[in-house]
Every structure is written in structure tokens, then in C-alpha cells.
Amino acid sequence: MICVFDNHDGRFTLEELLSFVDLARQRSRCYQPYEFQAQMQGYCTLQLWKATSLAGGPAEVSRLLMENMPTRRFVQCPGQVYLNRDTIETLYHLLSVQETQGMDFQSFLDLLQRVGEEHGSMELGSEELDDWLPLAVVRDFIASLNAGMLKVMADIYPAHELAEVQL
Numbered sequence: 001m002i003c004v005f006d007n008h009d010g011r012f013t014l015e016e017l018l019s020f021v022d023l024a025r026q027r028s029r030c031y032q033p034y035e036f037q038a039q040m041q042g043y044c045t046l047q048l049w050k051a052t053s054l055a056g057g058p059a060e061v062s063r064l065l066m067e068n069m070p071t072r073r074f075v076q077c078p079g080q081v082y083l084n085r086d087t088i089e090t091l092y093h094l095l096s097v098q099e100t101q102g103m104d105f106q107s108f109l110d111l112l113q114r115v116g117e118e119h120g121s122m123e124l125g126s127e128e129l130d131d132w133l134p135l136a137v138v139r140d141f142i143a144s145l146n147a148g149m150l151k152v153m154a155d156i157y158p159a160h161e162l163a164e165v166q167l
Contacts, residue, residue, distance in 0.1 A: 024040060027039070027040055027043060028040075046157070049149065049150075049153050049157075057146060058139060058142040058143040058146045059139070061142050061146075062135060062138060062139045062142060065083060065087050065090070065091060065138060066081075066083070066087075066135065068083075068084075068086070068087040068090055069083075069084045069086055069087050070084070071083060071084075071135065072084070072132060074128065074129065074132070076123065076126065076128075076129075077121050077122075077134070080121050080134045080135070080136065081134070081135040082129070082132035082133060082134055082135065083132065083133050083134075083135055083138055084131060084132060085109060085131040085132065085133070088108075088109055088112065088133050088138070089105055089109075091138070092105050092108050092109075095145075109133065112133050112137055112138070112141065113129075113133060113137075115137050115140075115141075116133060116134045116136075116137045119134070119136065119137060121134040121136060121137065122134060122137075
């Protein structure tokens, strides 16, 4: 996704999609056919890392998630914005949680909702909140995930070097 959105607004135009196809075509000339998928995935991961390592990266990801489906507010927690479970499922698939952690979607959602309860922004007994998750919990999760990713990536490709590289 990061390689498709030129303006990072959460939506892509036909022009942006065609630009991505052109990028994929150009990159395919650099790789053997049997390694194209892995190399292209690595290239896009570096693009994501470059974008999220900048100030405001996790907030940018949160903003993109808010574009996925309408958000909602609840009377119980008027200061909180909530994301729909379908948006959380999109995040689940984007992060390949099943493949990397062996956790099914419902367990992932339950875990994040428990975090929301610990933060005081959810009541697990409230049926009205069953399909919703506070944006603040998702932001914290993304920030934590980003911090971990930056530590790992710093060993592979230090930020000061990547900032100077044109990908």
C-alpha cells in the first residue's frame, strides 16, 4: 500500500495504481523471475520503514486506518474515537498476524479490546462495544510495533543511511 499511495491519503487513484504497475515493471528488470515477489516485498518494506521512521509515521498509519471505514463515538466514552472490527481485521491481515503469530482474528481483537479495558476506554461487558476498538489502543499498538520494527531495521539498515538512499 505504501508504494501505491503517492499522497498517502488512504485512497489510490487509477494514476497511482498505474504508477505502481510501472514501478513493479521497472523493478522486475532488476530481479530474476523466481525472486521477484520476495524482492518486491522487501523493496516495499523498506519504503514502509522509511515512511514510518519519520516523525509522525504511526499517526499516519492510524489516519489511513480511519479512512478504511466510518469511525464512531460512544456515550460511555465521549472523548474516544472507535474503529470498526472490519478495520481491525484489515490491520490483522496487513500485519499477517495469523502467519507470524499463529493468532486467529478473534483472539487478536479480544487481546486489543482487553488493552482498551485496561486503559479505561472500553467495558468488555458492553455488547454495544463488541465490534469496536478505541483508536487510542490501535495508535499505541502501531507505535509499539513501529518502535520494535525500527530497532530491528536499524541493525540491518541504519536510519541515517536509508534517509540518504533513493529507493
